[in-house]
Amino acid sequence: MIRKIWPLVVAAVSLGIDAYVLAGVLPDMADSLATTAGAIGLGVTAFTAAYAAAGPSLSRVLVGRSTRTALLVALGTFNLGNLATALAPTFGVFLTSRVVAGAGAGVLTAVATATAGALVADHERGRAMALVTFGLSTGTVAGVPLGMLISQHMGWRGTMGFVVLIGVLSMLALALRSGTLPQLPASRRSGHGAVLRSPRVAFGVTLSFVLGMASLGLYTYLLPMADERGLNGWGFALVWAWGIGGVLGSGLIGKPLDALGPRRLMPVVPAFLLTSFLVIQLVDTPVAWLVATAAWGASGWISVPVLQQALTRDRTEQAMPIVAFQMAAMYLGSAAGSAGGSALLAGGVTADALPGWAALATAGGLVLAVLITRLTPRSVxxxxxxxxxxxxxxxxxxxxxxxxxxxxxxxxxxxxxxxxx
Known part of the structure; x- marks a missing residue:
């Protein structure tokens, strides 16, 4: 199966790297473009906003001709935006380039995930869609340390050039791939937004936002949280525990998802995420934090393919718009979580109290997961x-x-x- 979808996984890796690579090179970029780190941080906001807007709105337009064309156009737009970032002479050009890259990424995620599911038999859809998430999580985990490493030798422009290189290799793999790609179903007149009329899809998109806010949003403050608990010497290990948990979780969930189905796994994922937050909130020992942080990373990334299967298993013809809204909600949730954490800290809340707030949001997510489970078909x-x-x-x-x-x-x-x- 991996032979059919590996170019899509590589594309997802490049997207995952790009989404977080700026975090490791913010100071260098700010100095180079004669601005502040906070202003450069707006690039992440611009990327996320464009991602959320373009995925649901543009993916249905691009797949009209062929799936391969849609993927190549999305990857080309993504690469063009990243190349413009690497060459940006001014802050204005940089900000515009992040919008372009985010638009390409939003379309790419929706089309690549739907294509991966359409390339395999029904009993392998969970594994195929999970592999795309594996690419995203791997790129996200590797993005910050890789970006910092390359920046030390080649500067931040070299870091962005590396992202472009991976994206170009993915384009070549797709262009040269033998065999045809399945034509994704064309959207109906009512447009992609019609899928949100389904209570299950609406609950699923909301859950994706909540889990993105709690999991990815809280990850922004992992190091300050550790410092508040006297675990500042464990920061590097905790970052890698979260990352390794995410990569292993998304890489291994495919077969269990196909075997057990999303109904059995859907409530379990936010329950594990909630437990990990409670452990981090209530326990101070390094070992407990390492285990809980790994479980946090695994649960957060596992939720993506499990939710995709729960929402699309009996409506494969609508997989692309559903995934587009789901992933857009996740990235918007991530941005909202980061902003919410900043507001709480500014209001006097200490960093070590943030896991409690994340646990509260996840408890609401658990309720949504139970509702989605009840609305998900037992079998198809x-x-x-x-x-x-x-x-x-x-x-x-x-x-x-x-x-x-x-x-x-x-x-x-x-x-x-x-x-x-």
Whole structure:
């Protein structure tokens, strides 16, 4: 399976690196562009805002011709934005370049994840979509230390050049990939926003925002939190514990997700995340923090493919808009979490109290996860429509508790003849 989707995973790695690479080179960039670190931080906000806006709105336009074209255009836009960042002579150019890169990244995430799921059989969709998340988490974890390492030898422009190099290699891999990519279903007249009318999808997008706010947002303050508890000497180890947990979690969740299904895993993920925050809030020992931080990283990243499966398993034709809204909500949640943490600190809250606030948000997320579980089909039956369709893939149409609807759909399909999905 990995042979089919590895170019998509590489593209996700470049996106994950780019999303957080600026954190390690902010001072150098500020000096080079004659501005402040706070102003350079606006680049992260610009990237996130463009990501959230472009994913749901532009992905449906680009897939109209072909999936390969959509992926190459998104990657090209992403790379162009990063190249402009690397060459930016002024702060204004830098800020504009982050908007361009964020727009490309938003479309790329939605189309790549939907394509990965469409390239494999239904019983492998969880693993395929989890591998894209694995690429994102790997890039995110590696982004800051890699950026700092390259910057020490080549400056911050060399760091951005490295991101461009990975993106270009991904474009070449996609361009040279043998075989055709499945055509993703075209959007209906009502547009991508119509998927939010489903309570399950609306709850899922909200949950993605909450978990992004609690998990990625709190990660911004991991080092200040450790300092407040007298664990300042453990900061580096804690950062890597979070990262290793995220990479291992997203890399290993695919098979269990396909075997157990999202209904069983959906409530477990925020429960583990909540437990990790409570341990960090209540316990001061380094070992407990290392274990809890690794569980935090794993739970946060595992939630992405588990939620994707819960929302798309019986509506694969809407996978792209659903993923677009889900990932946009996650990145917006991350930005909101960082801003919220800053506001709490400015209001007199100490850094070591932030995990308690994150736990409170995650408790609300757990309630949403239970609601999503109740709305998620227990299983999906597949009906092959009209023999050989263009994609030659079964179409999920109903759950076991709706067998009569399955048979009705099969009868209708037979009367339509050879229908293209």
């Amino acid at each position: 039956s597949a009906v092959t429509i009209g023999g050989n369709s263009r994609r030659n893939r079964p179409r999920a149409v109903a759950t076991r508790c709706e067998e009569s609807a399955v048979h009705h759909e099969a009868d209708r399909a037979g009367s339509r003849g050879d229908e293209r999905l």
